[in-house]
Amino acid sequence: xxxLLLLATAVCIVVLANFSTVSSSVMPHCMNWNVLVVYxxxxxxxxxxxxxxxxxxxxxxxxxxxxxxxxLERAAYRFENEFGIQYYAVDYVQWESNDSLKRTEExxxxxxxxxxxxxGMWIGGNIVHGLIVWTNQKTEDNYGxxxxxxxxxVIINYQQTWADDNVLQHELSHLHGAALDDHSTNIxxxxxHYRIHVDFYWEPLEPxxxxxxxxxxxxxxxxxxxYIRNEWCDECKRTIETHSNFWQYNYFIGDEGLLxxxxxxNYWRILIIVALVVAGVLGVWVVLRIVKHVRKKKANAKGx
Numbered sequence: 001x002x003x004l005l006l007l008a009t010a011v012c013i014v015v016l017a018n019f020s021t022v023s024s025s026v027m028p029h030c031m032n033w034n035v036l037v038v039y040x041x042x043x044x045x046x047x048x049x050x051x052x053x054x055x056x057x058x059x060x061x062x063x064x065x066x067x068x069x070x071x072l073e074r075a076a077y078r079f080e081n082e083f084g085i086q087y088y089a090v091d092y093v094q095w096e097s098n099d100s101l102k103r104t105e106e107x108x109x110x111x112x113x114x115x116x117x118x119x120g121m122w123i124g125g126n127i128v129h130g131l132i133v134w135t136n137q138k139t140e141d142n143y144g145x146x147x148x149x150x151x152x153x154v155i156i157n158y159q160q161t162w163a164d165d166n167v168l169q170h171e172l173s174h175l176h177g178a179a180l181d182d183h184s185t186n187i188x189x190x191x192x193h194y195r196i197h198v199d200f201y202w203e204p205l206e207p208x209x210x211x212x213x214x215x216x217x218x219x220x221x222x223x224x225x226x227y228i229r230n231e232w233c234d235e236c237k238r239t240i241e242t243h244s245n246f247w248q249y250n251y252f253i254g255d256e257g258l259l260x261x262x263x264x265x266n267y268w269r270i271l272i273i274v275a276l277v278v279a280g281v282l283g284v285w286v287v288l289r290i291v292k293h294v295r296k297k298k299a300n301a302k303g304x
Contacts (some may be wrong), residue, residue, distance in 0.1 A: 033088070035072075035132050037069070037132045038093045038115050038131070038134070040095055045136070046158055065092050068092065069089065069092070072132065082237065090128055095133075098110050102140040104155060107133070107137060108133055108154075108155040111155070130175065132156070132168070133154065133156070135158070145170065169230070178236040189225075189231065189233035190230065194225045
């Protein structure tokens, strides 16, 4: 009898372990990330008019698709060099943004809805893990970008040619759990939001350089330090290395860091699973007790 009870308990534990493993893995652990890249009509207009797009080439301006692809290549180069994480664009799509929206988070949700994005969708035979949204529609919060890690989506609000690759690198790092609240000190990290003054700045156009450099003269009083940082601090490196698979939490992260605290664990789900296991064990125990009682009654009846 005791052996049967122990066997039933062991079966319940195995079932629980398997259930927890399946339910917690939304996507398989992976070092290659396919992303859908979208841009709005304001970005297209910027590409057609703003001279900053000439920085990438000596003889011609870039189209908006060339621009966002180039910035992704630059940010992806650093992820691959440092962590072995590879980002690939499966497609480039234009989306018509809602001009009445005032917050960066709203623009990101607008893009998600209009392009029909969901993590794990398929495009052209490729699974899509994440979404990169580009806009030049200025918002009241004046964010340079933002991230919705639970949606696997980031948004970049065009800043400057020399800064956008770092903003993209910053937002993608949030998808891997780095600096939920951006660093507020002057630390050499792409996740730093601490504002600094820069009189002169240049950087090579890795990995597509061909000798070109980007020049920055002190046109602004201060800028977020992360705008000119290509590297991560040791703390962020450890976090990204641990979470090369996308991190998951439900809140929007803007230039001021995490807007709300992390959501609590799903205690209801845990309690339901534990209750089911306990009920299963008790059920087996009750059945075994009934069987034992019936056998005892039969034995007594025969003895009489």
